[in-house]
Amino acid sequence: MRNNSWFKEKILLGMDFKEYVSKHATLPFFIAFLILAFSFYSMAYRLLYGLGPATNLSDTYPWGLWISFDILAGIALAAPGLTVGTAVYLFGLKDYKKFARPAILSSLLGYVFAVFALMFDLGRYYRVPYVIGWSWGLNSILFLIAPSKIHPLWYSALLPLFFLISAVFAGISMVIIESTISHKIFKEYIKEFDEKDFDRKTIGLAKALVVSLFVYLILKILDLTHYDNWHYLNTDYGYWYLFEIVGFVMTPALILINAIKTNNAKVVRVIAFVVAFGVIVNRFNVSLIAYNWYIPLSDKYYPTWMEVALSLGVVTLIILFYRFIVRRMPILS
Amino acid sequence: MKRREFLKRILTIAGISLIGGKGNVYGESPSDLSQRAVKSTGNIANRKNWLKYEALKDKQKPKEPYAVLVDLTKCIGCRRCEWACNEWNKNPNKPIKEFEESKDKKPSVFDKIRRTSAGAFTVVNRFYENGRPVYVKKQCMHCTEPACQAACFVDAFKKTPHGAVLYNPSLCVGCRYCMIACPFDIPAYEYYDPITPQITKCTMCFDRITESQIPACVEICSADALRFGPRNEMLKLAYETINKNPERYIPHVYGEHEAGGTNWLYISGVSFEKLGFPKLDKNPIPSYSKNFLFTVKVLEIIAAAPLVWGAYYMISKNRKKKESQDVQSNEKQ
Ligand code: SF4
Ligand code: SF4
Numbered sequence: 224m225r226n227n228s229w230f231k232e233k234i235l236l237g238m239d240f241k242e243y244v245s246k247h248a249t250l251p252f253f254i255a256f257l258i259l260a261f262s263f264y265s266m267a268y269r270l271l272y273g274l275g276p277a278t279n280l281s282d283t284y285p286w287g288l289w290i291s292f293d294i295l296a297g298i299a300l301a302a303p304g305l306t307v308g309t310a311v312y313l314f315g316l317k318d319y320k321k322f323a324r325p326a327i328l329s330s331l332l333g334y335v336f337a338v339f340a341l342m343f344d345l346g347r348y349y350r351v352p353y354v355i356g357w358s359w360g361l362n363s364i365l366f367l368i369a370p371s372k373i374h375p376l377w378y379s380a381l382l383p384l385f386f387l388i389s390a391v392f393a394g395i396s397m398v399i400i401e402s403t404i405s406h407k408i409f410k411e412y413i414k415e416f417d418e419k420d421f422d423r424k425t426i427g428l429a430k431a432l433v434v435s436l437f438v439y440l441i442l443k444i445l446d447l448t449h450y451d452n453w454h455y456l457n458t459d460y461g462y463w464y465l466f467e468i469v470g471f472v473m474t475p476a477l478i479l480i481n482a483i484k485t486n487n488a489k490v491v492r493v494i495a496f497v498v499a500f501g502v503i504v505n506r507f508n509v510s511l512i513a514y515n516w517y518i519p520l521s522d523k524y525y526p527t528w529m530e531v532a533l534s535l536g537v538v539t540l541i542i543l544f545y546r547f548i549v550r551r552m553p554i555l556s
Numbered sequence: 557m558k559r560r561e562f563l564k565r566i567l568t569i570a571g572i573s574l575i576g577g578k579g580n581v582y583g584e585s586p587s588d589l590s591q592r593a594v595k596s597t598g599n600i601a602n603r604k605n606w607l608k609y610e611a612l613k614d615k616q617k618p619k620e621p622y623a624v625l626v627d628l629t630k631c632i633g634c635r636r637c638e639w640a641c642n643e644w645n646k647n648p649n650k651p652i653k654e655f656e657e658s659k660d661k662k663p664s665v666f667d668k669i670r671r672t673s674a675g676a677f678t679v680v681n682r683f684y685e686n687g688r689p690v691y692v693k694k695q696c697m698h699c700t701e702p703a704c705q706a707a708c709f710v711d712a713f714k715k716t717p718h719g720a721v722l723y724n725p726s727l728c729v730g731c732r733y734c735m736i737a738c739p740f741d742i743p744a745y746e747y748y749d750p751i752t753p754q755i756t757k758c759t760m761c762f763d764r765i766t767e768s769q770i771p772a773c774v775e776i777c778s779a780d781a782l783r784f785g786p787r788n789e790m791l792k793l794a795y796e797t798i799n800k801n802p803e804r805y806i807p808h809v810y811g812e813h814e815a816g817g818t819n820w821l822y823i824s825g826v827s828f829e830k831l832g833f834p835k836l837d838k839n840p841i842p843s844y845s846k847n848f849l850f851t852v853k854v855l856e857i858i859a860a861a862p863l864v865w866g867a868y869y870m871i872s873k874n875r876k877k878k879e880s881q882d883v884q885s886n887e888k889q
Binding site: 269272276281344347348369370372 | 671672673674703706707709710727728729730731732733735736737739741744745746747748749750751752753754834835836841842844
């Protein structure tokens with residue numbers, strides 16, 4: 224019976240099965256399972272009937288929501304491990320060690336599930352061993368190869384650099400978001416929680432966030448000038464471009480400066496959400512909205528409900544796995 | 557019946573996953589294919605040409621790569637080239653009369669600008685200039701430095717010494733990156749095949765030109781709009797034609813330099829931009845990524861190192877901690 228008790232201790236956290244299930248019969252779990260049900264249906268449907276019936280992809284739009292959200296946005300948002308790992312272990316910022324373990328865990332889950340999601344987009348997923356390592360290269364060189372098809376405001380030879388820098392601020396804001404949430408939800412798992420110290424570190428992260436946002440902003444302006452694209456700003460695409468840059472880079476950066484001055488960690492946490500969302504918007508812009516920009520609006524791609532469900536399902540799975548592991552391993556302590 | 561079909565599909569997919577994709581799909585004759593529950597164009601032309609290329613390899617190298625010269629001022633829009641292409645490559649086809657008639661029919665296929673698709677390697681479109689129709693045949697341009705080839709992670713494309721660019725379905729993972737990359741929007745995809753979807757595109761009738769024949773579309777064109785021969789001769793012919801009739805032509809051979817040059821060349825009386833040709837500079841598309849690819853790879857390696865190192869550090873530190881704890885508890889006992 225040794226095994227059995229191991230199972231009970233480690234997997235069921237010391238409860239018996241009935242207890243475990245009844246403890247989890249809550250509304251958030253109900254919603255999670257509902258999403259997963261639709262998501263698994265979509266996965267099965269895609270595998271059985273093909274991309275044609277499951278998605279709105281076409282010869283004009285070979286890539287849709289799954290690449291934009293699951294892969295491009297996903298990999299950028301899974302960068303916390305990278306950024307915090309670098310900060311703590313390369314630059315010796317020992318102060319942030321506590322952030323490193325959860326960050327690395329979420330990066331790991333992020334990458335694993337990005338590859339999992341990619342499987343459904345690959346026409347011949349069973350050949351996935353042929354392209355091990357694909358998603359890494361994909362994230363950065365992706366659109367260098369399609370210069371004539373992306374709106375000039377988003378196309379640039381600096382695109383890989385933009386992707387990298389935005390992955391850095393996506394990573395930092397994800398660390399802030401994650402720590403905010405886990406300090407709310409997993410409080411019991413954190414020994415010696417010191418709220419003041421936590422706020423101080425959050426402000427510290429905000430400083431790094433501001434720096435990376437400004438580096439990005441400056442490069443964007445140089446890019447705009449280099450390609451002499453200013454005249455595009457006074458078009459519909461230009462307004463949308465400005466919305467992206469002003470709304471999700473410039474404004475957050477300015478608010479963050481203020482929050483650092485007034486030591487307001489709460490504002491930092493809110494802005495972290497805005498910045499992370501902005502990165503998603505950016506990936507959609509580059510890969511979907513600016514792609515084939517000369518095509519009339521009516522011929523543009525929009526996802527089917529199955530594409531949406533599958534993506535939501537993947538996000539749900541990441542959250543569930545994260546929660547599952549955090550409650551069983553010394554990630555936060 | 558429905559459930560049986562469902563089960564059958566699951567079994568087929570499981571089977572194919574197990575044996576690594578060596579299904580018998582291509583062994584079946586096209587008529588069997590169309591009867592399968594799985595929808596596919598059943599195209600075997602691309603695979604056939606690739607096999608032919610592999611069999612020939614270096615045995616047969618022409619002195620000069622070939623090219624087709626299209627004279628848009630001569631094309632009458634009979635679409636017989638479409639018919640001949642379907643016929644030769646065993647794509648779904650209709651009687652030749654229906655193609656010829658479409659010109660004056662209302663509504664007509666010409667009402668909408670079409671692109672190549674899984675079952676159609678070439679399409680003819682109609683544009684109007686000063687009220688007069690201009691017909692434009694569209695197919696793979698067989699670029700000198702193909703973007704499709706550069707984009708593909710598994711080397712499923714090959715530029716042959718004959719000039720043709722060929723595609724190998726037995727390597728393809730179905731990522732559709734080639735479709736994103738191609739500046740001419742040529743590669744098409746079998747979206748309705750859930751198991752063995754392929755990319756399809758014009759092969760420049762590699763199987764014919766290696767047998768001293770000319771491409772099927774060139775052979776059938778009775779308006780003398782298509783000419784086939786060594787590329788340098790076709791280029792010469794293009795300039796001779798333009799110079800003889802300078803009032804009939806614009807002084808531009810499309811494909812001479814576009815995207816680094818192509819093996820299909822066009823001359824026209826109307827500016828190419830008005831006829832749906834993308835405006836491209838002399839740089840081959842792959843050159844856009846080459847410079848940056850290296851930088852990005854280096855950056856990624858640099859960024860990945862701390863991540864891996866961090867994880868390793870964590871594990872070893874944990875182990876040490878555990879060991880010392882073990883020692884401590886041992887000492888206590
Ligand atoms: S036209 Fe497109 S598909 Fe054809 S060789 Fe060039 S890049 Fe490849
Ligand atoms: S779809 Fe196939 S041929 Fe095209 S890039 Fe992907 S693997 Fe290569």
